Amino acid sequence: MSASKKLERKPYHHGDLRRALIEAAIEQLHTSAPTEVSLRGVAESVGVSHTAAYRHFRDKSELMAAVSETGFLQLRDRLAEAKRGHNLFRRQFERMSRAYIAFALEQRTTYRLMFGPRFIEQLTRAGVAESAHAAFAELLTAVMKAQGGGEVRGESPFLISQTAWALLHGLALFYLDGELGPEVDSAIATSACKFLWEGIQGQRSTVDSAPSAKKR
Amino acid sequence: MSASKKLERKPYHHGDLRRALIEAAIEQLHTSAPTEVSLRGVAESVGVSHTAAYRHFRDKSELMAAVSETGFLQLRDRLAEAKRGHNLFRRQFERMSRAYIAFALEQRTTYRLMFGPRFIEQLTRAGVAESAHAAFAELLTAVMKAQGGGEVRGESPFLISQTAWALLHGLALFYLDGELGPEVDSAIATSACKFLWEGIQGQRSTVDSAPSAKKR
DNA sequence: CATATGATGTGACCAGTGGCAACATCAATA
DNA sequence: TATTGATGTTGCCACTGGTCACATCATATG
Numbered sequence: 270m271s272a273s274k275k276l277e278r279k280p281y282h283h284g285d286l287r288r289a290l291i292e293a294a295i296e297q298l299h300t301s302a303p304t305e306v307s308l309r310g311v312a313e314s315v316g317v318s319h320t321a322a323y324r325h326f327r328d329k330s331e332l333m334a335a336v337s338e339t340g341f342l343q344l345r346d347r348l349a350e351a352k353r354g355h356n357l358f359r360r361q362f363e364r365m366s367r368a369y370i371a372f373a374l375e376q377r378t379t380y381r382l383m384f385g386p387r388f389i390e391q392l393t394r395a396g397v398a399e400s401a402h403a404a405f406a407e408l409l410t411a412v413m414k415a416q417g418g419g420e421v422r423g424e425s426p427f428l429i430s431q432t433a434w435a436l437l438h439g440l441a442l443f444y445l446d447g448e449l450g451p452e453v454d455s456a457i458a459t460s461a462c463k464f465l466w467e468g469i470q471g472q473r474s475t476v477d478s479a480p481s482a483k484k485r
Numbered sequence: 486m487s488a489s490k491k492l493e494r495k496p497y498h499h500g501d502l503r504r505a506l507i508e509a510a511i512e513q514l515h516t517s518a519p520t521e522v523s524l525r526g527v528a529e530s531v532g533v534s535h536t537a538a539y540r541h542f543r544d545k546s547e548l549m550a551a552v553s554e555t556g557f558l559q560l561r562d563r564l565a566e567a568k569r570g571h572n573l574f575r576r577q578f579e580r581m582s583r584a585y586i587a588f589a590l591e592q593r594t595t596y597r598l599m600f601g602p603r604f605i606e607q608l609t610r611a612g613v614a615e616s617a618h619a620a621f622a623e624l625l626t627a628v629m630k631a632q633g634g635g636e637v638r639g640e641s642p643f644l645i646s647q648t649a650w651a652l653l654h655g656l657a658l659f660y661l662d663g664e665l666g667p668e669v670d671s672a673i674a675t676s677a678c679k680f681l682w683e684g685i686q687g688q689r690s691t692v693d694s695a696p697s698a699k700k701r
Numbered sequence: 702c703a704t705a706t707g708a709t710g711t712g713a714c715c716a717g718t719g720g721c722a723a724c725a726t727c728a729a730t731a
Numbered sequence: 732t733a734t735t736g737a738t739g740t741t742g743c744c745a746c747t748g749g750t751c752a753c754a755t756c757a758t759a760t761g
Binding site: 302303384392425428429431432434435436438439440442446457460461463464465466468469 | 520600601602604608640647648650651652656658659662673676677679680681685
């Protein structure tokens with residue numbers, strides 16, 4: 270076989286095992302519950318001994334934390350993408366909500382992992398905390414900007430954003446748990462966002478959809 | 486030792502092992518994550534061989550489902566208790582919200598278990614589904630009654646209740662994950678409920694909170 | 702009262718898991 | 732060229748959930 274080149278002959282050293290393990294773990298999460306994903310299985314699917322993983326992760330939880338981190342980064346991108354090109358918060362909120370739930374549905378198990386029981390531990394790892402906050406910041410900045418324009422009431426943007434996030438998270442779990450249908454646009458998500466929107470919008474809504482009798 | 490009586494001499498047959506196992510599991514959940522609770526550990530803490538559990542539960546997950554069921558029943562009682570003696574939905578909602586989050590905080594790990602990754606599987610077991618729906622019904626009936634009095638807008642009580650539940654669930658997880666302080670009354674819960682309340686209240690609010698400044 | 706029978710608990714054992722330690726392999730530098 | 736540190740491997744350990752054959756007992760039946 271070719272001797273000079275680098276591939277084919279399964280080199281003793283993998284090259285980028287860390288990344289490969291993370292991707293393999295994500296792959297397994299598509300078909301297995303977080304609990305059922307075994308470090309051994311992941312290593313095997315990469316064609317490597319299970320202990321090799323310990324050269325790149327202190328233990329299994331650190332590998333899973335790395336998976337979470339990539340999840341949060343992806344979620345952040347989705348949210349950023351959702352609001353891009355729209356200036357009205359009402360519109361941004363609607364699109365971000367859909368994007369959020371769509372992400373949770375597509376990455377079901379990863380999403381569960383991200384917000385699962387190890388969430389606290391994970392947040393102690395720098396990377397996870399940062400990426401999680403980055404995702405949250407997408408929502409927060411949108412709220413703050415909308416407050417500047419008077420579109421959203423002027424109370425603490427943190428409280429408002431957290432409320433919205435909590436609602437989205439709760440909704441996402443409902444979808445994941447199969448209590449709701451698989452269509453992101455189903456009644457509940459739409460209604461829920463409408464209810465919250467009506468609770469947080471500012472007095473002088475610049476463009477209040479329709480002049481329908483609103484205002485309290 | 487006394488031969489005629491029933492206690493002391495650790496009888497070969499436990500008497501009510503099923504219940505004892507459930508309680509022991511709940512006990513362990515107070516100090517261990519759901520994942521870390523082992524069937525063997527639970528059995529040992531009851532002073533029984535780990536295989537004895539299989540006489541009462543098909544497998545570990547069935548034991549955990551039983552734990553969930555008792556959790557939902559307890560949650561239902563808490564919610565029922567919270568609204569008892571109050572007629573104004575606004576007041577009921579406020580109290581139920583606090584009760585909900587308080588329950589999640591007190592039974593941290595059990596709560597995680599209840600809504601954890603196995604939620605779907607659990608719901609296929611009759612007992613769990615029933616108790617879960619019973620808890621939800623407490624909220625639902627309150628909403629429906631309030632709609633009758635015009636206190637809550639007349640849209641689908643299901644959608645409204647689910648929205649509220651989703652919000653509460655999301656909030657509860659925030660508390661559990663330590664993103665928020667441990668005080669149930671902290672700003673976020675109060676604000677979140679206020680925002681939602683303003684989004685769902687009916688047109689002719691009978692008593693729109695005394696104009697008192699309240700706490701803001 | 703004696704005995705048979707089914708419910709309940711036990712011990713031995715299995716495969717699978719996460720993790721550790723000593724060793725093997727290799728790439729890069731001195 | 733030799734050494735060294737990073738990376739991957741093999742062998743092992745304790746532990747877990749689960750199955751099996753067997754032990755113990757409560758109770759119904761003669």
